[in-house]
Each structure stands twice: as structure tokens, then as C-alpha cells.
Amino acid sequence: MGSLTTDHGVIETPIFMPVGTLGTVKGVSQDRLKDPIFAQIILGNTYHLYLRPGTEVIQDSGGLHGFMNWDRPILTDSGGYQIFSLSDIRTLDEEGAHFKSHLDGSKHLFTPENVVDIQRILGSDIMMILDECPPYPSDYAYAKNSMELTHRWAKRGRKQFLETQTLYGHRQFQFGIVQGGTYKDLRIASAEFMAEQNFEGIAIGGLSVGEPIPLLYEMTEVNTDVLPKEKARYLMGVGTPANLLESIARGVDMFDCVMPTRNARNGTIFTREGKVNLRNSKWKNHHAPLDPDFPSDLCQKYQMSYVHHLLKSNELFGMTLASEHNLQFYLWLMKEVREHIKNDTFASWYPHMVTQLESKF
């Protein structure tokens, strides 16, 4: 258990960061993120915000904090992942990533330097370097070349970071990103490289892209064994509640994932007893709240018959109830983890919790 101090507040780790793609965590207000969700830091997506509303609007709004009226920490990614997952046409060269907008087909270029500049404008407390995220599976030669490109970009990105300044008076951190596909020697080399660059924290990238879960855990551990323990270690894009516990056991401090909010909108929530499909007809005549002992509105205030009805009818309030519940659950789980770490009971507690989390209602 540790902490990371930013000019917008202290982040206690291990922590989960709700994803606010376009300057809003889908279906959830900033007020609710503070209470009852107790989010300590949220994530914004550089690719999305750069295209909509654009950096000019955000700069004139006082950065992403001013734009969203959010005074707690924000982490922004570099956009690299979205270029590869969302834009149809993109080419990669030494200079950077050329891509067409998924919205209007307009042409853009992200370089290791300009993603620093863009994140200076966004004003995030933690910015990420531009990386290439290779698909799974990738052959060794591809993974190695890709990793080496990410390393060259990392040096350029760090240089740009050190030569530029924050625009709004608060301090910004820059995190490196480890790549290397699913090859141990590449993962070790990449972690050693990133550890040498003097970033304020380091992310493990390129995982949770379709590889089997045991391989995700194995590669994570290969990385955390090498990465310096005094710096925050952030596993990008992971995952289920059980994935989080297993990764924390392997040394990870920070997570982000769209799963809690995206699944919620589709009617799936996470609970202490596993995943629950709210659209399942078993809830149609269940006239009691789900779990009066869990402090979310969904669990306490409404009969399951009502929640089921809202989700089946695609009502906005159903999506909000489920999204708030899932985020509240993820943040509650991280708090439990921190307490168990503090009391030195994490190692004995978490395997039981993983079993429980992977059962079904």
C-alpha cells in the first residue's frame, strides 16, 4: 500500500480509475463520482478529447479540470491505444502514428512530442507516453521491433516533457509504458529500459488485448519483478474485480478499465458474490433489494424487479444505477484491499475473495 501525491490531491494505492472517455464517466455525474463512489482519480482519453471538443476548447476552459469542473486528479492516456483500436486507416513510421478520425475521416498525426503538448493542454496530473500496442498474438520479430520503436518514442517523449511546462500552474507527471508482447525476455528488457528513464511512474501496456488470463498474470509478474517498487505501477485496461486482486498480489498499484461502466449499460453488475445479469428474467418477480448490506442505491433502494424492468426497457436511470453501482463496487474493493494490506492480511484474504468474485449469483 502506498500513495501518490499530486497537486489535486493524494491518491491512495492500490486504486481503480473510472474512465471518463469524453470528459464524462458515462452515465455518472461528477458529484456522484465524489460521493457515494469516492473516486480519487479519473481517466480521460487523449484521442477522444483531441477530436471532440478539441484542444482549443479545452485550453480555453482551463484544461480538463476546468472543462469538467473536476478538482481531483486526472490521468490521460496518450491516444496510442485508440488509434489502433478505433481508427480505420493508420500508418506507423518513425515519426509517429498517422490516422484518420473515426468520426469524420479527417487526417491526423500523433508524435511522441505532440501527445505531450496535447496533454499539457489537457492539464492532466498524470500523462502517458505515446506507445505502440501490438495485437495478440504477435510474432517475436514484430513484438521486438514494436517495443524498440516504443523505446525510441519514450526517449523523445521524455525529452519533450522535460522541455515544456504545465499551462495551469499545477505539476504534471509522465508515466512510461512497458511493451514486449507476451515474450518474457522482451518484457524484462522493456521494464528495465523504462525503469532507467526516470519517469514518475510506469505502466504495463499491451496486455488485456485478447491473451489468456494466465498469460496476463504471468507477464504482469514478469514486469512487476523488474519495475522499481518505489514508483507507481499501472496495469492499463484491466479488468474484472478478480483480475484486479490477482494483479495487486503481483505488485500492481493502479488500474483503469471501461468494464464497470460498459457492462453496467448492458445490464451486468459486479457484486461480492460474482457477476449478476440484471436483464435475466429471474429478476422479473424478485421483489426485494439485491443486497441491503452493500451501500449502492441499486443494492439498497430498489427492488430487483424494478431494476430489471429499467434495464430491459433501456431506461437511462437503469444505466446510471448500474454504472454507479459498479464503480462504487470497484472503489469499495480497492478500499478493502488497502485495509488488508495495512493489516497484513491481504495474502490470506484475497484468494477467498477471488473465488467469491468468480462465483455466480
Place this chain on the structure above:
Amino acid sequence: MGSLTTDHGVIETPIFMPVGTLGTVKGVSQDRLKDPIFAQIILGNTYHLYLRPGTEVIQDSGGLHGFMNWDRPILTDSGGYQIFSLSDIRTLDEEGAHFKSHLDGSKHLFTPENVVDIQRILGSDIMMILDECPPYPSDYAYAKNSMELTHRWAKRGRKQFLETQTLYGHRQFQFGIVQGGTYKDLRIASAEFMAEQNFEGIAIGGLSVGEPIPLLYEMTEVNTDVLPKEKARYLMGVGTPANLLESIARGVDMFDCVMPTRNARNGTIFTREGKVNLRNSKWKNHHAPLDPDFPSDLCQKYQMSYVHHLLKSNELFGMTLASEHNLQFYLWLMKEVREHIKNDTFASWYPHMVTQLESKF
């Protein structure tokens, strides 16, 4: 200014009732309806709730109050209007309205008696009789025949109401509905008929269906001139803030309309200075809140550039912010009206307010 006392609380009139079609006011939580919107009563749609989740689920949930976890008054319509506006195939005879569900094509029959039974199960504080709502324009013969059918149905509905009881221990009221198209003599005859039936309140139906606004006001006044002043007079499906003021000047006590929430989801809000299209590009670079003197989150907490961005990006939070704002504005306006009535300044105040409400930002 008056009041209507139900077992779920007192309703101060004039009042606007937010529409909760499927057991939820779209995009707004029950908690927010109470504060900061200060809704005193909400509306549920019998047609929609009968089809989804169905009366069995709602009865087992303890009625609509239990199902929604809403302890303030509820009014339910009779489903008549939805049958004519939503279901593709419907035939009308003396018995009732035969219709096919707009969801799955299944066949159903609403009669003056069974809409009472259904609303007993919903457990609304105020239920409405089954009526036929003729389209605009309708010729005199059609409007007269339709009105006479509604009158015969009204007698059957009242009889059923008096012969049945509430299922949940709280008192229910039944309101009649005046019809008569846009013909003065029919409107007068229908109002006189409904006034004689001893309903607890009377609605003006069949308006706001496409007729010119001056005709809406004229027919409303023809009705309120006849209807007993000691009973609540409810103008169904109306309307803009200016429509409300003009109708209150003509004696109306209660209103419902989907306009504040539906328009909000499309990006239009109502303010003291008129309608505002939040999707208009003029807001893209407007880096200040809209109106720090109006106590909605949309007006106070967020720059217009942010609200514009949310609505343009179809973000759920944008729809919620705008829906909450519009309802808060409608309920604020009704409170202003009640204070002006109390201070005997309504007649001099409202024409200026109407002018202001019909201007544009």
C-alpha cells in the same frame, strides 16, 4: 391558488407533473426529483406500465409507489391517449378500445371498467377515466359522437370506481375528462356533463393535439368557465412554460407534458429568457456557466462549452443535466406562479413573463 390533499401528501396548485412513462422520469433519479427539482407529484402511463412490466409485477411490488420507491403522489392516465397515438391497429366500439401492443403486436382490450381495475393495481393517488381523444381537425359529427361515447364510458368508469377499492390502503381519486374537439357547444356540454358526475377532479382532454395555440387557449377558457372552481382542473399534455402561464390565467390548476424531458434529451432547455438550443455551435466556445442565478447544476456548475460538448456527443450525463434543469425550471415557475397568486400580483406579472419566456437567448 389551492391544494389537493392525497394520502401521499398535499399538492399545491398550480402544479406541473413530470412524466414518468415507464416508472421512471427519463434520465432523472427519484432522489433528484425530490431535491433539487421539488416535484410534488409525478405521472405514470397506464398503457406503458400495463405492457411493461405488467400489472402482476407491479402488484407484487406493492403498486407503483413500491415499485419505484416513490412516496409522494402519483397520477396515472387511462391509456386512452397512447392507444390512439402509439398502437398501429386499434378498433373502438361501445365495449372499449381494442389495440395491438406497439412492442410485440399482442392483442389487448381496454374498457372503462378494466382501466379502473388496472389503476387500482397501479395504486395511483389520482386515476383517469378511459376517453377517446379525437384527432385535430375532426368534423362536428365525429367530435360529437366521440364525446358522447366518452360520456357513456365516464359513467361506466365512475360506477366501477365506486364499486371497487384501493388495494394498498391509501385513498385514490378519479378524474373525469372533458372532450368535444374544438367546438364550443360540445366543450360546454362535455364540461357540464363531467361536472355532474361527482369526480374528485376534472381534466380537459383532447387539446394540444395539433390545433393552433389561440384555439388551445380559447377551448381551455370555454371549459374552465364551466368547470367547478372548487375541484382541480387539469389540462392534459400541455405544454411550454408560456402555455402554462396562459392556461393558469384561464383557471387551470394542473399540467403534465413530456416536453421538458424530451426536449432536454434533444438538447433544448427552457430558461427565464426563452428556449436555448444547447447543440447550437454558438456555445462551443462559451466558457462560462449559463446563468449563475438559476439554481440548476446545468446553469451553475458547468461552462456552456462543456454542456454543449456533452449534448453534441450524446453523452448520458448531458441528457440528465438538461432534463433535471428543465424540470427544475418548470417546478420553479409553478412556485413563482403560486407566490404571485398569493400576493395578488399574478395578473400584472404573467404577461411580462410570457414575453420573456417566448424570447430567444
